[in-house]
Amino acid sequence: MAMTAVMAVTMLAATGVSTALAPPAHAQVVADIAYAPAQPAGSRGHLLDLHLPSTGITPRPLIIWHTGSAWTSDDGKAGADAIAAIFNPLGFAVAGVSVRSSAQAIFPAQVHDMKAAIRWLRANAATYQLDPNRFAIMGDSSGGWLTEMATLSGGVAAMEGTVGTTGVSSAVQVGLAFYSPTDFLQMNAQNLPTGGLDHNSPASPESLLVGCPIQTCPAAVAQANPMTYADANDPPLMFLHGQADFLVPHGQSVLLYNRIKAQCGDATFVSVPAADHMMPQIMDPAQHGLQTVRTTTDCGETVSTGTFNPTWANFTTFLRSGLKMGNACEVTYSTGVWTGAFNGSVTIRNTGTTPVDRWVLTWTWPGNQQVTSGWNATVTQTGTQVTARDAGHNSYIGPGSSQSFGFSATATGTNGIPAQFKLNNIVCTRVP
Structure with missing residues (x-):
């Protein structure tokens, strides 16, 4: 069982984007900002890095990024340099945010931490010339889960916590998530016919996150399910998932989309054939034109094939629209x-x-x-x-x-x- 968790950690860590691009030129990086006191002492889970562009409008729209690690790392901000290399030249500020690992604190600590970071960024927006009304959040794998939790659980007191700065909104205006888990209890049943991880194991990443073997504590697992918080008032959310995902079953995003659609929410689900649990496969140009794209808004739905290619340019357009940046x-x-x-x-x-x-x-x-x-x-x-x-x-x-x-x-x-x-x-x- 321990090997299951180690395998997940190794594979998930290998899918990050931190080595995809060089650090952005002509940008200021303010590193290791403590948005709350370290807990435990000497840990990195309450730190963030700000990548501030030298171009574009001020105040700047902000993208918050968290790199997935199966909840085993307290250094999720490490991948933000690659995201900043893409978005700083377009005028976006980027904040890489770390949260506590599941070994340091169990759920909902990770959501409390992310919301504390958002509150800190909003409270200090004027200092860094950030637009407090234009916050987007992005992440992959467990970082995508954190993206979905932050996007969908706005206004839920139990998900706010008391970490760091309080009395400031933790809302985001748009979310973009890659291959995220949702309903942990259904993951084993949704594994590929060729196999997958034993998510029901007491040593699985999901069990370690909630602090109990997931099938023995369904009430706790439900609180860690982004679907629990979906309603018609949520910000727009886009999520992408590969149909050949070995680590997080593709069906997890199917469940989330169907829940948001039933709640008359605003979601776009991009399903990529043959893609596994990694960004290069999700964005592979060889798959362009083959994706199934499901969009739901105001209780209506459109389904098409190949009308949205996963590219940074198209993601930028989606984020600008969600941030109401007047992209015209x-x-x-x-x-x-x-x-x-x-x-x-x-x-x-x-x-x-x-x-x-x-x-x-x-x-x-x-x-x-x-x-x-x-x-x-x-x-x-x-x-x-x-x-x-x-x-x-x-x-x-x-x-x-x-x-x-x-x-x-x-x-x-x-x-x-x-x-x-x-x-x-x-x-x-x-x-x-």
Whole structure:
């Protein structure tokens, strides 16, 4: 039985994202902030790291990240550098949050810790130029479980605790979870036909979390089930799960989705064929177009195949929408043509409610156009992909405001208009 827990710990630790990307450039890292006194003394479970971008709007939207470990580690903040490498350049602050391990404290201590960290971040938002009304939370495996608990249990007194800062809201505005456990009691029955972990073992990660063999204490297990807290008032939640998950059965996310749908909640469930319990397989481009995507909101449901590819750009769009960041823009594109070459003029208008600072506009040519120069922007091209970056003096686009730039290019044959423009990975509406 002990080997079961060791196997889970080893495999879960191997699925983290902390080595996926280098630490972000041009970002300030404030490390080892104590959001509450260490408990026990010398432990790391009440520490967080803040990765603050040097670009973007202020106050900054915040993404809270916790790396899964089958609840065996008190250093869940360690994977936040890779998340910051993705989101800092987009203007998001990232907080890597650690909570106590199951060896240091049993459930609900881990949820109490996460909520204490959220309260601390909100109480100190002005110090770090964070937007207290735009907090997102993300995590994988047991970190995904913690994401779901924090997202769905807002306002539940038993899940608040008294750790650290109190008297401040622990609410988040949107959640994004990867391959998370939910109903521990059904995990063994949902294991793959080829096998899986013995989750009913007294030495299983789930039993160690709640402090008892899970089948002997169903009431305690129910309190650790995110489904217990789902209702129509919860923030939007997206969760992704591989159908070939050996460690946490895919059926765990099926249960959660069905519960949220029954409660008329707001959820998107992305089911990925052939993916096991690891981020690279969930996001594997070879699986793009094959995912089953179930979305429920306001008691309605849509089911489709391949309409949402698990990419960081698409996750960003989801988070921005949940944070109500006004992810809206318009692009006006016009050309003046002569034989073999042309000049292009582009105007970007911010039709959202949030200012844009430091912008990048991208598009793909439909023909053989080739950029030769640009003005009021740095315009480069790789293959058919064009990237236009602000020139510094025109980096800020307030709500309702515009910035323009131009370029020269060569072309032969039909000089078609690009089908799509993206501003900081957000698709813009093209207007005449």
